[in-house]
Amino acid sequence: MKKWLQAYSKRLEDERNRSAATVRSYVSDLNDFIAYAEEQGVKEVRELRSNHIQAYLSRLKxxxxxxxxIARxxxxxxxxxxxxxxERAIEYDPTLQIESPKPERKAPLALKQTEMxxxxxxxxxxxxxxLRDRAMLELLYATGLRVSELIALNIDHVRLDMGFLTCTSPGGRERMVPVGSYAASWVERYAAEARPQLSREDKPEQALFLNVFGERMTRQGFWKTVKKAAGAAGIGAEITPHTLRHSFAAHLVENGADLRAVQEMLGHTASASTQIYQTPSGLKVKDVYDRAHPRARS
Known part of the structure; x- marks a missing residue:
């Protein structure tokens, strides 16, 4: 088997745009597999079968x-x-039925309530x-909007008197999102006190959140705001505007919110995108049971 690995290594080295590091990585992986196969008594490449590969991958796991x-x-x-x-060294490719393991989907970084x-x-x-920055962060955490949806908000998209706003997802689907009274009060204060100071009469702008030039706030500008706030709050983790969206979802689920409702608020089209927040460590299972079951308590 080693001679075929050497031939393959030579082929890789001769290919353009193939770095030496990539070649070494492939060869190292295959050397490990060959060593395993030889332990199982396999001496020639033509003797290799899919069950040998499956067993090897199982051992890695x-x-x-x-x-x-393992996927690599x-x-x-x-x-x-x-x-x-x-090269006709084998008649049948035993990896045709082998599938790469699906990557593990972990819940993204979410701040603790005290950190938030x-x-x-x-x-x-x-x-x-x-005042603008506080209103933006309060609204982002209260609604779970994507930062692109937040900065795309116009004045007429927000109906604070009715407790909701409308936004458009990246796929073009419009949705309504509830806004809590606490965040609403900050946005109302910003709209009444700060926005008039930021807007320019010679350059009317429909955007809800404006920068110092009277223009729509940018993603980069808001990212700097979040980074500055994290530093002032003494939060060591590297957070982004998306961290607030994740925190919104995680805190709702931790406190027993229905996943389907959270999915709708986040604008996820697939439920799997929301299920990453439902981890055993994050769910307060006993609390949910005590609240929900009619005979949980006497």
Missing amino acids: QEGRKTAT RVVSLKKWFRFLTI DRLLESIDPANRQG
Whole structure:
């Protein structure tokens, strides 16, 4: 088997746009597989079958290898066996029925409630920019909007008197999102006090949130706001505007909110995108049971 690995390595080295590091990675992966196959008594590539590959991948999993590592080994094996098929070293490619493991979907970073409180309260609303920034962060956390949806809001998209706003998802689907009274009060204060100072008579703008030039707030500008607030709040984790969206969803689910409702508020078209927030460590299962079951308490 080693001679076919050497031939494959030479082929990779001869290919353009193939770095030496990539070649070494492929060869290292295949050397590990060959060593395993030889332990099982397999000496020639033509003796290899799909069950050998499945057993090898199972062992990697038992050893605690990461999903990304196993997926990379599958890619290495598929490329090698395709080469062996082209070179007629084997009659049948045993990797045709082998699928790469699906990557693990982990819940994204979400701040603790105490961290979120510190983040929001770190912004000084004494001036027009501070008041705008506080209103933006309060609204983002209260609604779970994407930052692109937040900065795309126009004045007429927000109906604070009725407790909701309308926004358009990246796919073009419009949805209504509830707004809590606390966030609504900050947005109302911003609209009454700070926005008139930021707007320009010679350059009318329908955007709800304006920068110092009287123009619609940008993603980059808001990202700087979040970064500055995180530093002032003493939050060590690297957070982004999307962290507030994740925190919104995580805190709702932790407190027993229905996943379908959270999915609708986030604007997820697939339920799997929302289910990442429903982790055993995050759910207060006993609390939910005690609240929901009619005979949970005497």
